[in-house]
Amino acid sequence: MSERRQAIMIDSQDNVATAIQNLAQGSLVHTERGEITILNEIPFGHKFALRDMAVGDYVFKYGAAIGRATQPIRQGDHVHVHNVEDITDEVRKEV
Amino acid sequence: MTTFMGYRRADGRVGVRNHVAVVSTVFCCASVAQRIAQATGAVAITHEGGCLELGPDREHTEQVLRGAVAHPNVGAVLVVGLSCEQVQAEEIARAAVGKPAHSLLVRDEGGTERAIERGIERVRELMEQVADAPREPIGVDELILATQCGSSDTSSGLASNPAVGVLADKLLAAGGAVFLGETGSLYGAAGLMARRAVTPEVGQRILDITDAVERFYARMGKSLREANPTPGNIAGGLTTLVEKSLGGVRKGGTAPIQGVLGPAEQLPVGKKGLWIMDTSLGLGMHIATDLVVGGAQVLVYTTGRGNPVGSALAPTIKITATPETIGALGCNMDFDASPVLVDGESLEACGQRLWEKLLRVASGELTKAEQLGHTMFAVGRVPV
Numbered sequence: 449m450s451e452r453r454q455a456i457m458i459d460s461q462d463n464v465a466t467a468i469q470n471l472a473q474g475s476l477v478h479t480e481r482g483e484i485t486i487l488n489e490i491p492f493g494h495k496f497a498l499r500d501m502a503v504g505d506y507v508f509k510y511g512a513a514i515g516r517a518t519q520p521i522r523q524g525d526h527v528h529v530h531n532v533e534d535i536t537d538e539v540r541k542e543v
Numbered sequence: 544m545t546t547f548m549g550y551r552r553a554d555g556r557v558g559v560r561n562h563v564a565v566v567s568t569v570f571c572c573a574s575v576a577q578r579i580a581q582a583t584g585a586v587a588i589t590h591e592g593g594c595l596e597l598g599p600d601r602e603h604t605e606q607v608l609r610g611a612v613a614h615p616n617v618g619a620v621l622v623v624g625l626s627c628e629q630v631q632a633e634e635i636a637r638a639a640v641g642k643p644a645h646s647l648l649v650r651d652e653g654g655t656e657r658a659i660e661r662g663i664e665r666v667r668e669l670m671e672q673v674a675d676a677p678r679e680p681i682g683v684d685e686l687i688l689a690t691q692c693g694s695s696d697t698s699s700g701l702a703s704n705p706a707v708g709v710l711a712d713k714l715l716a717a718g719g720a721v722f723l724g725e726t727g728s729l730y731g732a733a734g735l736m737a738r739r740a741v742t743p744e745v746g747q748r749i750l751d752i753t754d755a756v757e758r759f760y761a762r763m764g765k766s767l768r769e770a771n772p773t774p775g776n777i778a779g780g781l782t783t784l785v786e787k788s789l790g791g792v793r794k795g796g797t798a799p800i801q802g803v804l805g806p807a808e809q810l811p812v813g814k815k816g817l818w819i820m821d822t823s824l825g826l827g828m829h830i831a832t833d834l835v836v837g838g839a840q841v842l843v844y845t846t847g848r849g850n851p852v853g854s855a856l857a858p859t860i861k862i863t864a865t866p867e868t869i870g871a872l873g874c875n876m877d878f879d880a881s882p883v884l885v886d887g888e889s890l891e892a893c894g895q896r897l898w899e900k901l902l903r904v905a906s907g908e909l910t911k912a913e914q915l916g917h918t919m920f921a922v923g924r925v926p927v
Contacts, residue, residue, distance in 0.1 A: 452885060452886070452887070453885075453886075453887040456883070456884070458701070458705055458890075466780065491780065493701070493781075495782065507782075509786055510786075510789040511797075512732075512735050512785075512789060513785070514783050514786040514789060515782055515786065528780070528782050529777055529782055532782050532783065534782075534785065535783065535785055536730070536731045536783065536784045537768075539732075539733075541734070
């Protein structure tokens with residue numbers, strides 16, 4: 449029996465998963481990385497952390513760095529524009 | 544080797560359709576070509592180009608028209624011209640090597656209505672000539688798959704594009720080829736894509752083509768970098784431009800990038816693997832047309848909110864993972880990827896279903912756009 453999945457992890461290297469339902473604060477979500485307690489409400493399509501991150505740590509999705517943490521992030525935290533900065537220019541320069 | 548049923552053409556390439564194409568050389572005879580196509584069931588290959596096109600812009604238009612008539616999905620061709628234009632009907636007809644081809648000029652025929660009558664006769668003759676062309680078993684290593692997305696929403700980057708990526712990786716593992724275009728959309732992922740390139744030169748080309756688009760916008764005081772992600776994207780959960788671009792390029796899969804083709808440049812015979820095509824400032828069907836003329840026989844097109852249009856030259860498999868779109872635009876969708884989001888289907892299993900769909904479509908199963916007649920051919924301008 450398959451139950452409706454709550455979050456999707458695209459690549460095994462990712463440190464975030466994306467909610468595919470609205471996830472309530474306090475809910476326990478099953479992911480490929482185990483059970484994660486959601487610390488803030490995560491709307492459909494938004495990301496939450498699969499593990500703790502320090503300021504300056506890279507956020508990984510699609511198996512690649514998509515941004516950098518600007519605040520400390522705890523496992524289960526909402527990961528979005530309030531705590532992540534874009535790294536487009538850095539990614540282009542590094543080649 | 545997995546096979547599909549395809550048409551072997553005189554130039555050695557393989558097609559998945561046997562279209563009779565009615566092509567117009569310039570905008571002034573497009574309606575004549577369309578009327579001939581409508582009356583006979585042939586495919587109209589029309590565009591809005593005209594005689595003021597110069598330089599790379601004109602070269603691109605001619606390259607697209609020549610590439611369209613030579614395309615392996617086309618079995619026979621009628622080219623309609625006016626008589627005074629720069630792009631000569633006879634020349635375009637000659638590009639249809641190894642297949643029956645005619646041209647006619649509206650002026651020589653004595654006006655539009657006579658040209659339409661004559662054109663209908665000609666097309667019916669051509670249809671009879673190619674009606675019995677046989678399909679034969681062809682290895683999937685001869686498939687070139689074009690990929691595109693449009694009207695994307697959150698589901699596109701989470702389910703549809705990754706599922707197409709699984710499909711792309713399967714085709715590449717079987718020895719086929721895959722095209723990834725939409726140059727502007729690559730911008731945030733360009734550095735990462737460059738690192739996947741087989742040589743530093745290819746990597747540099749990837750950066751150059753995306754830079755060129757950003758520079759074009761800069762001249763107008765705009766910026767891809769600053770405009771993305773959009774407020775709508777952010778509300779939907781996209782945090783950075785890198786994330787947005789990666790969600791798009793995921794549909795090309797994870798393989799190394801063999802090279803970068805120019806707009807509508809044909810993949811050299813014998814070349815395989817994942818290729819990026821610079822579709823420059825092309826939009827929507829400009830992109831689809833360029834990718835198909837480059838040699839792709841099938842277009843896989845992911846959509847979130849849904850749009851119904853497909854390529855006139857190549858069957859277009861419309862994929863969505865948004866259940867509301869299956870509801871609202873169900874008659875226009877070919878593949879439902881929503882089980883990935885709703886039922887816990889793995890991306891692997893979804894990609895396998897899509898692979899089976901691809902083989903059926905390549906072997907003749909009609910897509911919704913083909914069945915319902917919502918196909919389009921469009922030529923983009925190449926910026927001065």
